[in-house]
Amino acid sequence: MASLTEKVPPAVTGAVLRAVFALPGPVKRLVAGASVRRDGQELALDAQLLLTMMRLEGERRLAGGTVADARRGIARGQSYLPKAPARPVRTRAVDAGGVPARLYTPKGLAEGSPLLVFYHGGGWVIGSLDTHDTVCRYLAVHAEVRVLSVDYRLAPEHPFPAATDDALAAYEYAAAHAGDLGADPGAIAVGGDSAGGNLAVVVGLTARRTPDFALLYYPAVDMSVLRPSRDLFAEGFYLTDADMTWFSDHYCPEPRRAEPAASPLVAGDLSGFPPTYLVTAGFDPLRDEGEEFAERLRKAGVPVALRRQEDLIHGFANMWSLGGRFREAASEAAGALRTGLYAGPRGRG
Structure with a gap:
């Protein structure tokens, strides 16, 4: 009922x-x-x-x-939050190497713009292109990029490693067909929130053509170890410890959770990972693993900007239309993406 x-x-x-x-x-x-x-x-x-x-x-x-x-x-x-940025954004369906996707192009954006390949959050079990539509529109408008949002397969119907396989296939398609998408093949980022951040990290570590930048919102990067923030913020702050257990149980069997494709924090060599903006939320069970991943990137010599939005909760990227602190955090992330792609190592001006 x-x-x-x-x-x-x-x-x-x-x-x-x-x-x-x-x-x-x-x-x-x-x-x-x-x-x-x-x-x-x-x-x-x-x-x-x-x-x-x-x-x-x-x-x-x-x-x-x-x-x-x-x-x-x-x-x-x-x-509840259908508000979109004031600047119109055109969308179209894309078959990204056999994986459904949606391409976002802001009105007036020139051909040959940078491209963000984005993976939505939802614990590998829930979430969709539509639940993260406003996030993609916001990033497209405020970072001045095209966004390819990937509709990867979900568990439990398609357990690990189906999502990682789809994430990699869609990225490889984007890298090979950037021109067809109206994008610059020399300025491609990967990004995502939570479970989508996990997929973006796996792609950044395994793709044949390393992305130029990574935008990671409170990524889930280790299912093999529980860190203090899982206990500190176990209840009462939107995402709970019980939620993460439920997601993990549906997505990945216990014996495979220590594999780098499921828990990329355990990967041995991170030195080839792209320059990264990684943002965590202070009141989030996933806070500590995300920050530990950023520290490992730094030690591996990867340029990384770690930002803890210490007064926010998991999922704040989806809440930007409420304004206030949510919009401030969204603006900062979009600015980091724009800077990383337009003034990144490939020398875009």
Whole structure:
């Protein structure tokens, strides 16, 4: 039976959410309650308000229950935030080496622009091109790039390594057919959030033609070891420790979780990885593994900019249209991508 939340049209829920975020700061603080501090960090009011609204709306866990319910849940959650950048973006379907994909091209972007091959998050089990549509539009507009968003196969119907196989195939297609996509074959980045960040890392380590840049939002890079942040932020901050266990159990069998294609943090040599902007969220179970990966890149001699958005939660890339701290973080990531591709090692001007 549908819950009360599911019976309310997403447009109505979204309008209420945006109205609450438009309130004055002191009123938002009254709604959200006392500030939250953990591990020497204070949760941003915007993030705390969103979590409060999610609880009031009766939102379920990100994962858990049936796969079908989890997929419907993330799709509905994203439908609350349909706002797109003001600049129009044209899209078209692409067969990327046998993998479905969607190409985003901002209005007025010249031929021969840089290209971002993007992998959506969702624990390798949920998420889709549509749940990350606004993320891709934002990056395309604000980084001045074309974005190829990859519709890789999901578990449990297609367990590991299906997603990594699709991710690599789509990237290899993009590298070989950049001109057909209107892009510069000498300025191709990989990127993704969470599980999509995992896939971007695997591609960056294994592709025949190394990407020119990597944009990694709070990547999941090690299923073989649990770090302190999995316990510190196990509950109450959107993504939970239980969610990650559910995702891992559906995606990859235990004996294979220590393979570099599943847990790229354990890869022996990272020296060939592209220059990287890696951003973590302070209140995120995945924080520590992402930051450890950035440190390993640095020690391997890879140019890496690590940024901890210490007052935000997992998933903030999808929340940019709420404004405030979410949009600030989105703007910083888009700026890093634009700089990395237009002024990167290949000397684009």
